[in-house]
Amino acid sequence: MGTQAPLHVQHKKLDWFYAPCFTAFWIVLYMAVVLQQVNHLPTPLTLQDEFTQPDSFITERAENVLLNLTNLGPRVVGSEANEVEAVTLILDQVFKVQNEMNQDYFDIEVDLQVVSGQYMHTSLYHGVQNILAKLSAKNNTSTNYLLINSHFDSTPKSPGASDDGAMVAVMLEILRVMANSKGPLEHPIVFLFNGAEEDGLLASYGFTTQHKWAKNCKVIINLDAAGSGGREILFQSISESSWLMNYYSKVTHPFANAVLEELFQFGLVPSATDFRNFRDYGGMQGFDMAYIQNGYVYHTEFDSFKVYPKASLQNTGDNVLSLAKSLGNAPEMRNINNYGNMEHFIFFDFLGWFMVHYTMNTNLIVNILVCVAALIAIVISLCWISKRADLSLLAIVAQFMLTTFIQTLSLALGAAFSILISYVMDVIGCSMTWFSNNWLICGLYFCPVFFFLGILPAGFLEYTKKYALPLGLRIQLFLHSHCLILIVLTISLTFLNIRSAFMFMVAVFFYAAALIGNLITQLHNKGSWFAIPVIVSQIVPFLYFSYVAEYLYFIFIPVTGRNGGASNPDLLIALIAVIFAILLSGFLIPLYLLFRRTRSIILCSLGVAILFMILAIRPIGTPYTPKLAPQRYTVQHANQLYHNADGSIRSNESAIYLYQQDRHIDIAEEVIVKFKAAHETSTVCNNEATCQLDRPSIFYTPNSLWLPVNEPPGIPYERPVLTLTAKTIMNTPNTVRYNYTLTGPDHMMFFIEPKTSAKIINWSFDKTILSRKELVFTFVHGKNNDAFEFFIDLECHSNNTNTQSLEIV
Template sequence: MRQRHGFISDEQDLNDRFLEDRRSIHSLSFLWGVALLIYLLGIFGLIYTIDNALPTALTILDEERYPESFIAERAIRDLQFLTNLGPRVVGEYENEILTVDFLRREIDSIIHRKHINQKLEVDFQLVSGAYYVDILQVNQINAYSNVQNVIVKIHGSNNSTKSILVNSHFDSVPTSPGGSDDGINVAAMLEILRKLSVSPERPLHNIVFLFNGAEETPLQASHGFITQHAWANECKVVVNLEACGHGGKIILFQTGPENPWLLKYYGRVPHPYGQAAGEEIFQSGLIPSDTDFRIFRDFGGLVGLDMAFYKSGYRYHTKYDDFENIPPGSYQHVGDNILFLVKQLANAPELSEGTNVPGKMVYFDILGLFMVSYTTAIAIVVNSMVIILSLGAFIWCILDLKTGNLKSILSYIFLTLGGILGGWILSGVSLVSVAYLLDFLRPMSWFANPWLIVGLYVVPTIATSSCLLLRLNFENLDLNIRSQVQTHIGRLIWTCILLIGTIFHIRSMYAIMVPVLFNAMAFLVIYILGWQRTLRKWQIAYIISLVIPTALLMYQMLVTLSLFIPLTGRMGSDKHSELIVGSITVFFALLITSPYVTLITLLQKPKYFYGILAIVFSLCFIVVFTPMGFPYSGNSVSPAPQRQWITHTKRLVYDKNGTIERTESGLYFLNMDRNSPGILRDYVTDLDRARDLDEDCKNLIVCGLPISHARMIKIMNWKLISAVIKHYYSHFIEMMACMLRMKRKYSTWIPAPQPILSDPLEFIVNSKEIVNSTYIEYNITLKGPDRISIYIVPQTDMRIVDVILLNTTTSFSANHEDKELIFILFTSGKNPATMSFTFGVEVPEYHNDTTCKIAVAANYVHSKKNAKTPYFTKILGQLPEWADVVAYLGTYSLYNV
């Protein structure tokens, strides 16, 4: 066949041209397709190794060589002591006495051994208070009594009035020893305090170490410090240390607000590790967690850095969050970073000059080696330049084909655009089909074995995104030129997405900017050197240009999936976990593999390449239905448990005359993931007589259950979810969310004998005062355990005006659409306290009947003093070893007042 400058003059039918293309000198053996898959797996293996690499933990013997370095061995010793105490629960002896005594001894020892130049001061705070927070369209008042803080202050030089605050919490959830959450950070802070105290040089500014004793309740002791402690007003910057996983590296996932200078100092730490994308995901509310950073920011006006361990999120808030399985390198990672960071911040001139500097930051680490950070203003410039560069490379491509028919070239460009977008649509169809099929047959098969995601979602994406381009032919362009045009069009699509993201100020657009940049630069180099007409030079240069962006994208994909896969185990049964994980995977798969599609279109005998993909998908799909595809594992070394939250609950409903009109008891299962509770039916036979709570959710406040957190209220109340979706997204997305909900039940109720309660809850209406013709004021007292929840809902045409609790007045505006529920959460710490509060109701004129319904619930979380009935014990004994169980007792009473 005669070829002229890249153009084909002969007319052939489609099949003949396709076969001719496969025999072209520009084509590649299908073995190159196999090599491509091996190459991609090799890069991922390298990235996985790098991401899991931890610094060498220093021992006490190393201290002579590294006198100023963090010594992991001492932190390991401290954490071992803490976890040996067992769960450190607010209100229990282990938390309020033993842990505080341990901290007191260690701090006394540090003060005793400090350098003569240093001035240290310690304080023990017992604090009570209350604050309002709007969480997920719920009016919540978080109240606490007698929670504890242990605070140490290293005084700066020249009597500085500015302080750096370093925070972690020593309490844990009732069923967990709290190894990573948050014991390792407490241990790290103690060692950092030791190292700073023996230094002969005092910092320029003060450093306040806050060991707070009530974070899990939630976020209460930090509020007590920042609003009531004498040292709080001098704190300007906070370094908050948290965990939503176990071990690994501690990641920076929130910074600011504003104040770009903070990243300047974090970027210098020994092991930088952080992503602005994580900040945007966290602040979107997709992750069902929060940290003390919110409290310091909202109530103290502090700026700072929020960091957390996130790997192995399966262990988070479970019995598996232990001491034994945290690698020593994790201590060194957090210790090296925070010790360096605190030193830098405590001597930062920005602290003296003021910290109210505007501007958000784009930041991301490069494989943990160094941090890239720049302001959003610079991001707009950078992204714009990359967009222009990408367009320039495309225009050069068009000009390079000027000897051809422009109309034909444009026709092929639009044909290619349709082929690429069509392939992406096929990838979406494949995603939805596989996700719904697996959701119907065996949801979350990848939960304990994430490698299955490669076969179930990545492989179909590679096949579907490239298959249309493979048969795409054009009579006037040879295979070599067509493959280059395809690459340009694919890059331009991502360029358009980059442009849209830049317009909407999405900081995580760097994930798209980097591959677009490398792709465009590669072709500019190819055109400058004149390699576009060569047989292999342009292909080699192109493949080399893909190595760095591929590695960085795989790195970001690994971080994202490492967070979200364990997270699906506690998102609730209404969340379509297959779609969530599948969508994340397909997005990254398209972004990573779309530049390689052009190489796939060059393959000879491509059917063998697609045959390999089909075999991999089929094998993984078969594995789903074998024991290897079972979602959960109780292996203590690599656990992937199913979370079970079960409350043995007594319910009472009173009429407006104070007479009991309904009483019952049962076991309430909060369905934590997509397999709940059906996967337990072979173990817990009484689930056959369980019922859902749909009717109760219509007639009773929060479904008649002892809910203790606004996020749990969200799970129980679809109306609140709809309100959030309406507010933040659109009616279209709300409709789609309803479709994806698929009638999954949030909770399950098994009728059961009454629980045994050691401290019955008492509800006392002290007074009901008609202040004026439209305002009635109530004073209520509650006596009972140390975890009490109150839910107040006014009658129609009435509204709650204010609540007075622990000397804090919370007033509510007249706009109560979608927010009529008032939720009060009360926790008592070291010394149990009686709860009293006052609230006012705005009513129609001269109204003297019932004005509102009040539900009062109590949670009995202390297993040592709250015995379980034989029936409850029997049910718990039937649960499989792969279930991690939170078993409480609870009461719920509904009153009309």
């Protein structure tokens, strides 16, 4: 032990100027590796490349299809563009493949399904369309199919390039490549181009519940979008055993994370995909993938061909082609059942380089083993420290507990301060300052956590300068404390059945590795040398956590622009920052205590936080950028007309109706102020049944703006007409059957309410919801706009025949 420094002597601190170099190292690592990998896309292949790579996905072909599809303009269900032009375009492409394909080996069966029904009790759909192409080998005997789905309809105004035209184009190119190949293909592949997704997943439901091939479809690859291009992420997967993940692991550009699946299940992402129908009603296992980058343009007119990055086609094309080939020949497909024992998995990619996946049982074992190993290493380290310092183990444990208390307090204060800022920003009307300039988040919400993680330990070390432990050992106690906190989090989340616990386990794992390395090499005992294994061990988790944080932000930042104004969007952004600041920097910030002028260095992070707060409230923090990050709100020229039972008009008013989609009603308000009049909420509404609903409906959205105008809207299509076609006295006492027909535009909503004296006892809709108080139906028609007919059997106990017994709005 002769080489050790004598105790009670402080180790020399490193010069302060190493601190900025240390910081720069991590920033460079983030910019050079993480930003590169998050945005990495493959080189798109052109028609020239087809000669050298005949079995590859050719982006140029898919690009042409996408251009033609988006040239049709918005493809809303019921419109000519969707029901005729898009259907013709896609069918033409399929027939072209059929004519040019390898006819010695393959068959393509084409079907156009026009389907009607009821979905989720109150969604009525009529004549929506699905285009189907089944690719199979001529000698095929397999009855188990792979299904690949995308939708060709779009939201009003949107050309739907990324959502979901690009996926349609990808599927057509995959169909072409596969049909021109020499095989093999053991299991048929059904390509489903569905024509009604945006109105609530109607067409995929129609396929799953009514098409003759649906029960043979065992595995689904669902392709959709919540952004414009980038890499498509695998964000939901369910299967019997891990066989599906084994195949996904072999794709060229893996991008996946089970954390997203969990966030999606918790409802933090306000959308749903067709995957739900295939899984819940078709019992299929499979993959749900979507574009998530540039969510600002999602469902807007800016989701255009021009904005969509074409290299994304290559990325998705390579991945889905690889999956189609491998699943189409997978031995596991031979014995597979719908509604088998489905499992969730832990899965994630590392920087797009490779996949990691394991079962939930393994997850439990791994989380516990890693935590136990880390705990043992910490205990051994404490014993060594006690021996080295010639202090009792109890004294060291007491010191460790104190350190853990300070570390916990630092984390809590950092988190609280960050969250406090999110409230302040909201209260002063400056929420969403990072909406366009995302980098503001770093100063606003990360730096406060960094500051508290540094300043309290620094103060404590200064205060206990004279304490018998050398600086290096006391810093190691802080690192151990942080590890202990992460162990507690890992174990708690694991037992709460939260799959994302694995993220904390990863942090524990890499620190435990450094600690074990230090114990073996005895570097923990040599001044500042313990820092080397710690720094090396932090490179992988730093890359991983900043990579995940990066794409969680590019998912959630645009989401705050469209999930209503009810909650403070800064809070969500601050919470993500707190979690990732803890994961990213918890083992790095204590290392700053090795540098001279520690407190000045740590104060810099507070300085950055303050600077960014000032910037945020200046013009630089204006949330929106025209076209790139636009504000969303809905403006409708509306007319509400109430009739009495005798057909006379009870009230008739027109208005400009505006409701916000984000926190900034104040900015949306400027739009309505341009109409040079005050706004208010309709008072007619207060007395009418439609406004008593719990759910927000038209004219009843909180904080909506309502500007009465004299002019009724010029409606370019037929108005809805509800006609009572028959009134029949039934055999059951006091019961009358009312038959109605409804005609009108492709999208209608109606509301049915029996008055107190009456009761609906039967009708043509779903009978399981007869007892519900709110009966709001949506009605969508696709190709088929015949009159919609329905009946209601009403039991009436009032003798007064003039009493109103039923209201239909």
